[in-house]
Amino acid sequence: MSSRRSRSRQSGVSRISDDQIADLVSKLQQLIPEIRNRRSDKVSASKVLQETCNYIRNLHREVDDLSDRLSELLESTDSDSAQAAIIRSLLM
Amino acid sequence: MVEPLSISNPDTNSSPSGKKRRKSRRESAARTPAEPCGARWRTETEQQVYSAKLADALRHLRFPDSADSSVRSVRDAADQVLAVSAKGRTRWSRAMLTSRLGRRLAQISRKHKKAARPDGRFKKPAAQKKLPPLQRKVRALSRLIPGCQKLSLPNLLEETTDYIAALEMQVKAMAFLAGLLNGANSDGGGGGGGSVADGGQYSSSS
Numbered sequence: 693m694s695s696r697r698s699r700s701r702q703s704g705v706s707r708i709s710d711d712q713i714a715d716l717v718s719k720l721q722q723l724i725p726e727i728r729n730r731r732s733d734k735v736s737a738s739k740v741l742q743e744t745c746n747y748i749r750n751l752h753r754e755v756d757d758l759s760d761r762l763s764e765l766l767e768s769t770d771s772d773s774a775q776a777a778i779i780r781s782l783l784m
Numbered sequence: 785m786v787e788p789l790s791i792s793n794p795d796t797n798s799s800p801s802g803k804k805r806r807k808s809r810r811e812s813a814a815r816t817p818a819e820p821c822g823a824r825w826r827t828e829t830e831q832q833v834y835s836a837k838l839a840d841a842l843r844h845l846r847f848p849d850s851a852d853s854s855v856r857s858v859r860d861a862a863d864q865v866l867a868v869s870a871k872g873r874t875r876w877s878r879a880m881l882t883s884r885l886g887r888r889l890a891q892i893s894r895k896h897k898k899a900a901r902p903d904g905r906f907k908k909p910a911a912q913k914k915l916p917p918l919q920r921k922v923r924a925l926s927r928l929i930p931g932c933q934k935l936s937l938p939n940l941l942e943e944t945t946d947y948i949a950a951l952e953m954q955v956k957a958m959a960f961l962a963g964l965l966n967g968a969n970s971d972g973g974g975g976g977g978g979s980v981a982d983g984g985q986y987s988s989s990s
Contacts, residue, residue: 712938713937713938716941719941720945723945723949738918741918741925745921748951751955752951754955755859755862755958758959759855759858759862762961763858766854
């Protein structure tokens with residue numbers, strides 16, 4: 693008991709049990725494709741967090757690239773045909 | 785004589801409309817999960833709705849000044865529509881919606897600060913990074929997700945799961961729109977449906 697108390701004081705996390713953290717981290721693990729595909733159950737929390745940060749940064753970069761592409765396409769596109777294509781695909 | 789009952793008192797308000805409203809609000813609060821679950825973003829409908837809203841927003845966003853600002857405005861529109869789709873249930877979405885205002889204010893205050901401050905005297909020495917590596921990673925993660933810098937760990941991880949799911953949907957939807965526009969460009973209005981990769985989601989009634 694005393695060890696847990698001292699640990700919580702050191703880490704500054706407010707009264708969250710390690711089991712709870714492990715549970716949440718395992719849930720997070722399922723979302724990261726890197727870790728999910730590796731199929732090993734012994735991924736440390738630190739690794740999961742690292743991969744999560746990397747994954748989110750990758751997603752941000754993808755969104756940036758896609759918005760770059762979209763802005764180019766929007767500038768060079770013929771508005772009528774583009775709108776027609778979009779409306780057709782989304783409504784039908 | 786002024787009747788005391790005419791004063792609206794929410795506690796003793798026993799009108800049926802008030803009770804109904806309170807009940808329905810309680811019911812809806814019980815039905816919708818209080819915690820953000822990422823499953824919502826993974827449905828096809830959500831992606832379609834987002835694509836439609838984004839296409840609409842992009843249509844209205846015309847003639848930017850330079851190439852950089854047009855990319856910026858596309859990105860902002862995408863984030864804005866994404867945050868609105870979250871319907872205020874998550875912290876990151878609310879932070880995204882208020883960040884535009886905050887960004888402009890920060891720009892203004894930065895200009896004022898630069899004019900007033902003589903030199904960098906107020907910079908704190910950055911020698912306080914003696915956190916354990918796990919905590920450092922948690923902090924890095926919290927910096928990536930908007931509005932989550934001071935959250936407790938379980939809340940942060942919940943926001944993370946929802947945020948990741950939302951970002952994945954955003955990427956898929958934007959890729960879908962880019963494919964559409966690409967097809968529209970190359971076809972020139974001939975037949976825009978050929979470039980849709982996952983055409984199976986639409987139930988074709990022939």
